[in-house]
Amino acid sequence: MEKCIFCEIADRRIPSNIIYEDEDFIGFLDVNPLNAGHTIVVPKAHIRWTYDVERFGDYWEVAKAIALAAIEALEAKFVNFITAGLGVPHAHIHVVPRFENDGHSELPVFGNVKKIPKEEMIQIAEKLKAAIAKNPPKKAVAAMAEKAEEIKEVKEKAPAEKRSKEDIEYIRREIESG
Ligand SMILES: [Zn+2]
Structure with missing residues (x-):
C-alpha cells in the first residue's frame, strides 16, 4: 500500500500536534501554519482525494468541529476550509482559523506562514483538543x-x-x- 507523509503522521512515525482522532480520521496542526490553529484533517487510510473518502459527511463533521473549536478556544473570527490536494497526494482539508488583520485575503495567502514557537503550538493544540472534547463532531448518519x-x-x-x-x-x- 502506498504511503506518504500524512500516513506517517497518522501512524505516529512522524510526531505532530494531534488535536483530534477517531477510528477513521485524524486532525493535526500544520507545521507551517497560515494562522494559529491551522489544522490538517486527513483520513487515516491513504486515500488520494477528499471526494474519494467514503464517509464524506463524517469527514466534514470533523472539520466543522475543529472550526467551532477554533472560534471558541482561539477566538477566531471565522474559519476557511481549503481542499486542493496537489501538495501531498493524500486527501486533506485545511482548516484555517481567521483573525482580524491576519495578513490574508478572502482566502488565506499560502506563502504567509506564521512563526509560532513550539511551546505555543503545544498550547494551541491543548486548547483545541479541550474545546473539541466538549463539542465533538457529530456522526453525519447519526x-x-x-x-x-x-x-x-x-x-x-x-x-x-x-x-x-x-x-x-x-x-x-x-x-x-x-
Ligand atoms: Zn498517505
Whole structure:
C-alpha cells in the first residue's frame, strides 16, 4: 500500500500536534501554519482525494468541529476550509482559523506562514483538543437519524395537521350527504 507523509503522521512515525482522532480520521496542526490553529484533517487510510473518502459527511463533521473549536478556544473570527490536494497526494482539508488583520485575503495567502514557537503550538493544540472534547463532531448518519426523529415528533404533536384531516373528512361527508 502506498504511503506518504500524512500516513506517517497518522501512524505516529512522524510526531505532530494531534488535536483530534477517531477510528477513521485524524486532525493535526500544520507545521507551517497560515494562522494559529491551522489544522490538517486527513483520513487515516491513504486515500488520494477528499471526494474519494467514503464517509464524506463524517469527514466534514470533523472539520466543522475543529472550526467551532477554533472560534471558541482561539477566538477566531471565522474559519476557511481549503481542499486542493496537489501538495501531498493524500486527501486533506485545511482548516484555517481567521483573525482580524491576519495578513490574508478572502482566502488565506499560502506563502504567509506564521512563526509560532513550539511551546505555543503545544498550547494551541491543548486548547483545541479541550474545546473539541466538549463539542465533538457529530456522526453525519447519526445526525440525519436524529433530524428524522425530530421531524417525526413535531408531526405527531402537530394538532393543526390532525384538525385539518378532520376538517377534510367533515367536508367530504358534507359533500356526500349533498
Ligand atoms: Zn498517505
